[in-house]
Amino acid sequence: MSPPHASLQRGRRELLSxxxxxxxxxxxxxxxxxxxxxxxxxxxEVAFYMVGRFPxxxxxxxxxxxxxxKVQP
Numbered sequence: 001m002s003p004p005h006a007s008l009q010r011g012r013r014e015l016l017s018x019x020x021x022x023x024x025x026x027x028x029x030x031x032x033x034x035x036x037x038x039x040x041x042x043x044x045e046v047a048f049y050m051v052g053r054f055p056x057x058x059x060x061x062x063x064x065x066x067x068x069x070k071v072q073p
Contacts, residue, residue: 013058013059013060014058014059014060015049015051015056015057015058015059016056016057016058016059016062017054017056018032018033018055018057021057021062024059024062025062025066032057035065036048036055036057045065046061046062046065047061048061
């Protein structure tokens with residue numbers, strides 16, 4: 001059985017926990033929580049899945065989010 005902090009893989013998706021996504025981005029978990037936060041005036045910047053009561057973020061969605069912020073010389 002996998003430890004609870006292990007990433008979930010389903011097909012080609014690699015679903016990361018908040019902590020794993022933060023480590024992947026080199027940021028803290030609070031930064032990732034802000035990326036997926038949803039309020040009436042704000043949509044999440046990164047798509048995510050709810051697995052039970054835990055948010056999971058597809059690594060491919062993080063890569064797309066990063067690519068959208070790439071600054072070309």
